[in-house]
Amino acid sequence: MRTNLQPTDLGDLLDQPLIAVLATRRRDDTVMLSPVWFEWRDGGFNVWAESEANGKVRHLLRDPRASIVVANQEWPYKGIEVRGTATVSGDGFFEVLERTGTRYLGAESGARMVASYAPGVVIRIEPGELRAWDYADEV
Numbered sequence: 001m002r003t004n005l006q007p008t009d010l011g012d013l014l015d016q017p018l019i020a021v022l023a024t025r026r027r028d029d030t031v032m033l034s035p036v037w038f039e040w041r042d043g044g045f046n047v048w049a050e051s052e053a054n055g056k057v058r059h060l061l062r063d064p065r066a067s068i069v070v071a072n073q074e075w076p077y078k079g080i081e082v083r084g085t086a087t088v089s090g091d092g093f094f095e096v097l098e099r100t101g102t103r104y105l106g107a108e109s110g111a112r113m114v115a116s117y118a119p120g121v122v123i124r125i126e127p128g129e130l131r132a133w134d135y136a137d138e139v
Contacts (some may be wrong), residue, residue, distance in 0.1 A: 003131035007040065010078050014040035014070065017104045023067040024059035030060060037100045038070065044126035045082060046096045051120055060086045066125050076135040084128030088102060091122050
């Protein structure tokens with residue numbers, strides 16, 4: 001297994017419509033794992049949420065420490081984990097919503113999502129620590 005990789009070493013992994021897992025901390029310091037749609041853009045992850053009332057958003061507003069993992073499910077396995085401090089903002093919500101909706105469901109669905117959602121928020125996680133791996137050397 002190759003380790004100490006960078007996102008660019010993972011080929012198209014971060015362009016695929018995979019489900020990421022976002023980890024946030026509850027008030028009692030237990031971890032909540034949430035499956036999320038994501039985009040990798042400008043060196044970090046963007047995840048949209050419908051509002052600040054969303055559980056993961058409430059957690060991050062109280063404690064911004066977060067981790068997110070993306071990994072494929074076919075050989076040769078590869079993945080990335082980013083741990084860092086998340087920010088939450090309404091800026092760019094509809095753009096992130098449309099790009100992710102389009103990537104996961106197609107252009108028509110992405111446009112329909114933008115037309116049907118009220119303004120929400122974008123969770124942004126930039127690498128504080130980054131761990132990436134693949135099994136390309138074992139093929």
